[in-house]
Amino acid sequence: MPKYDSWKEMPIAGVIDKPATAREYNTGTWRIMRPIVDKDACINCMQCWLYCPDMAIDGIVKEDGKTEMVGFNYDYCKGCGTCAKVCPVNAITMKPETEFLK
Amino acid sequence: MPTKLAITGAAAVAHAMRQINPDVVAAYPITPQTPIVEYFAQFVADGVVDTVMVPVESEHSAMSAVVGSAAAGARTMTATAANGLALMFEIVYIAASMRLPIVMPIVNRALSGPINIHGDHSDAYAVRDAGWIQLMSENSQEAYDLTIIATKLAEREEVLTPAMVNLDGFITSHGVEGVEILDDEVVKDFVGQWEPKYPLLDVDNPITHGPLDLFDYYFEHHRQQQEGLKNAYKALPEVFAEYEKISGRKYDFLDLYKMEDAEYVMVVMNSAASTAKYVVDELREKGIKAGLIKPWVFTPFPKKEFLEALDGRKAVVVLDRAMSFGKEAPLYSLVKSALYEAKERPMIGSYVYGLGGRDVTPAMLHIPFEEAMKGELDPNEERYLGLKE
Numbered sequence: 404m405p406k407y408d409s410w411k412e413m414p415i416a417g418v419i420d421k422p423a424t425a426r427e428y429n430t431g432t433w434r435i436m437r438p439i440v441d442k443d444a445c446i447n448c449m450q451c452w453l454y455c456p457d458m459a460i461d462g463i464v465k466e467d468g469k470t471e472m473v474g475f476n477y478d479y480c481k482g483c484g485t486c487a488k489v490c491p492v493n494a495i496t497m498k499p500e501t502e503f504l505k
Numbered sequence: 506m507p508t509k510l511a512i513t514g515a516a517a518v519a520h521a522m523r524q525i526n527p528d529v530v531a532a533y534p535i536t537p538q539t540p541i542v543e544y545f546a547q548f549v550a551d552g553v554v555d556t557v558m559v560p561v562e563s564e565h566s567a568m569s570a571v572v573g574s575a576a577a578g579a580r581t582m583t584a585t586a587a588n589g590l591a592l593m594f595e596i597v598y599i600a601a602s603m604r605l606p607i608v609m610p611i612v613n614r615a616l617s618g619p620i621n622i623h624g625d626h627s628d629a630y631a632v633r634d635a636g637w638i639q640l641m642s643e644n645s646q647e648a649y650d651l652t653i654i655a656t657k658l659a660e661r662e663e664v665l666t667p668a669m670v671n672l673d674g675f676i677t678s679h680g681v682e683g684v685e686i687l688d689d690e691v692v693k694d695f696v697g698q699w700e701p702k703y704p705l706l707d708v709d710n711p712i713t714h715g716p717l718d719l720f721d722y723y724f725e726h727h728r729q730q731q732e733g734l735k736n737a738y739k740a741l742p743e744v745f746a747e748y749e750k751i752s753g754r755k756y757d758f759l760d761l762y763k764m765e766d767a768e769y770v771m772v773v774m775n776s777a778a779s780t781a782k783y784v785v786d787e788l789r790e791k792g793i794k795a796g797l798i799k800p801w802v803f804t805p806f807p808k809k810e811f812l813e814a815l816d817g818r819k820a821v822v823v824l825d826r827a828m829s830f831g832k833e834a835p836l837y838s839l840v841k842s843a844l845y846e847a848k849e850r851p852m853i854g855s856y857v858y859g860l861g862g863r864d865v866t867p868a869m870l871h872i873p874f875e876e877a878m879k880g881e882l883d884p885n886e887e888r889y890l891g892l893k894e
Contacts, residue, residue, distance in 0.1 A: 410725035415665065415733075416604035417726050418703045419713035432721055 430457070434482035436497040438475055444494035447471050451486035451495060460486060507752075508686045514645035514677035517684045518584070518610045518670070519544030521652035523554050524692035525608075528579035531559035531570035535589035536622045537674040538612040542584060564589040568596035575605035576714045578704025580660075582607065586674060587614035587628040594632070600667045601636030601730060603715055606659035606699065607667040609637075610652060613775065613826075614674040615861040623862020624674035626774065627827040629803070630835045636730050638668035638737050639804040643760070643778045645682045648672040650754055651801070653692055658744045660699045663736040671803075673776040675862065691751050738805040758807035759814060760799040763789060767796025769877045770815060770851075772840055773824040774800055777858065777865045781824075784870040795874055800836075811843040820852040820882055822873035824890070826859045834887060841884065854882035858890035865891070 405427045407413040414420045449470050452460040459480035461473045475486075487495040512520070518541050522530070530549075532542045549558040559574075561567045567583050575581040585593060590611060600607050616627040629639060640655055642648040648670060655668035672678055703712050718726060745756040762782050764770070769788075773781050778799035788795035798814055800807060815821050823841075825834035832838065837855040844850055856873050859865045869890045876882060 407722070407725070410728040410732075413722065413725060413729075414703070415726070415729050416602065416703070416714070417716055417718045417722065419716055420703065422711045422713075433719075 429478040431459070431476075431478045431480050434477070434480060435500050436482040436484060437477070437500055437503060438480065438482065438484070438486050438495050439498055440472065440474065441494045441496070444492050445472055446492055446494075448491060450489045450491060454485050454489045455480075456483065456485060457481060507688065510684055510686055511681055512645065512684050513540065513679050513681050514642075514648050514672050515540035515612070515679065516544050517645040517649040517686075518652055518672065519548065520684075520686050521649045521692075522582055523548045524687070524689050525580070525582070525653065525656050525696050526554050526693070527556050527582045529557050529559065529571065529574040529581045530583060531561050531567045531574065531581075532583045532585070533561050533564045533567045533589060535564070535586050537614055537624070537678045538584050538586040538589065538610070540678065541610060541612065564592040565596065568593040568600060571607050572596055572600050572603060572605060575600070575607050576603060576704075577706045578701035580656075580699045581605070582609065584610040584612070586612040587616050590628045590632060591616060594635075597632055597635045597637065599715070602726060604665040604730070604733065605667055606656075606665055608652065608655045608659055608670065609667065610648070610670045610672065612674045612678045613671050621861040622674070624676055624776075625826040625860050625862065626671075627860075629669070629671050630827050630829070632669070633804060633835065636666065636734070637804065638664075638666055638734070639802070640668065640670050641774045641800055641803050642670065642672045642677065643776055643799060644677055645672075645680070645684045646754075647801070648677060649684055649686070650748065650752065650756065653687075653696065654744055654748050654756065656696045657747070658737060658740060660696075661736070661740055661744075662702065664733055664740055665702070666730070666733040666737055671775065676776040685752075687752060695747070695751055734805045738807075741802060741805075756801055758800065758802045758810045760797075760801055761814060762797040762799070764796040764798065764814060766794055768794040768819040769874055770796045770798060770818050770821045771824065771870070771873060772798045772800075772821060772836065774803065774826070774836060777824065777826065777870075780865050780867055781870050784867050784874070787867065787871075788874060793874070793878070806839055806843075808839070808843040811840055812846060815840070815844060815851060816847040817849040818851040820854070820877035822854045822856055822877055822882070824856045824858050824870075824873070826857075828857055828860070837887075852877065852880070852882045853884050855884075855887045856890050857887060863891050
């Protein structure tokens with residue numbers, strides 16, 4: 404479902420008025436623990452990318468063919484902590500979302 | 506030319522449904538709603554309506570079927586009573602939240618337990634917060650008229666809220682009265698054709714009905730439902746006026762009977778209002794300024810209209826045909842709340858009557874007036890009419 408800022412502008416009844424909008428629905432709003440990566444410690448092994456159940460790890464392949472972990476897609480990361488668990492160098496820590504409340 | 510028929514309330518409602526000609530009716534029989542469905546099934550069998558009739562295995566299925574049908578874009582109706590409504594309960598809320606303009610006559614009957622098949626208003630009150638429009642009828646004529654009015658109102662785009670039309674079990678549903686039936690064409694023109702905004706059958710514009718709606722938008726969708734009811738409140742006078750043009754019968758939020766100079770006012774819903782009007786007439790003959798208010802609309806609750814009608818009166822007695830265990834009776838608490846902003850607050854008293862179909866007599870309805878005139882009302886005491894004390 405697309406993002407709406409007011410009850411006045413969204414379709415009534417919870418109707419999703421066009422198809423293929425799943426990508427626009429940010430499941431990351433459920434998260435209570437946020438993964439934070441220490442890029443100085445990260446060895447870019449991409450284990451987190453491989454294990455993430457929500458494909459919420461952003462990675463790139465550089466010109467020299469090597470991979471690089473560049474961060475998290477918080478729109479979809481549900482904070483399960485799998486990435487932190489599998490990281491061989493403990494470069495990912497899980498922090499409570501309360502620390503980020505505006 | 507309108508036709509005058511001597512028919513039961515159930516037949517009157519079935520005739521309204523025949524003239525509305527819904528695309529789909531899914532229903533399960535339950536006393537005392539059964540004759541509505543029987544009469545209507547006969548119309549289907551005789552081919553006088555275009556309706557697809559779905560006989561289902563329970564009321565839970567009936568309401569589920571009508572939700573599916575209305576979401577598909579079909580004009581859809583059902584009918585039920587008491588325990589049938591209770592079995593529908595889950596889907597009753599869903600029909601409202603999906604903003605499907607289903608019209609459902611409710612033949613008011615006491616909710617079990619102990620099991621009872623006769624008339625009271627515990628079923629209507631049980632779903633007062635479900636998000637449906639609730640119209641209330643005193644007799645067969647009103648049940649017929651309000652079924653047609655409900656269809657027009659529910660389907661308005663700014664309303665899109667399902668509507669219940671309440672009529673008292675047996676007293677109205679099975680009692681034979683003279684009912685004026687409008688011409689088929691007149692009703693057909695009045696209700697018109699429903700143009701659904703999001704029909705599932707529109708395969709060129711695929712949409713999703715009823716998806717999971719968590720903390721991100723559930724709140725907003727409820728706010729929209731509240732707006733739908735507010736819009737129903739705004740639209741009602743217009744729909745009533747349009748109906749008066751075709752029928753000559755005038756409806757409003759409140760039926761005000763001998764209220765111009767009334768000092769002692771009784772508030773009562775549905776069929777007992779007929780007895781109450783008789784009692785008001787008796788009191789008027791004795792020179793007592795008695796009056797009666799009977800709400801035609803229960804949801805959206807006409808709070809402003811109650812305040813205007815009751816501010817400055819000497820006393821108000823509110824009659825409820827159901828209890829709210831551990832709390833004030835439903836209609837009483839709403840009327841009392843409406844009087845919060847009264848400039849000259851009247852004395853007020855709560856009376857519960859007629860539970861499980863117990864007969865309501867004129868002598869019984871004199872009691873609240875007498876206690877009001879003696880200044881014996883206590884706003885914090887619930888009293889009982891006809892109870893074996």
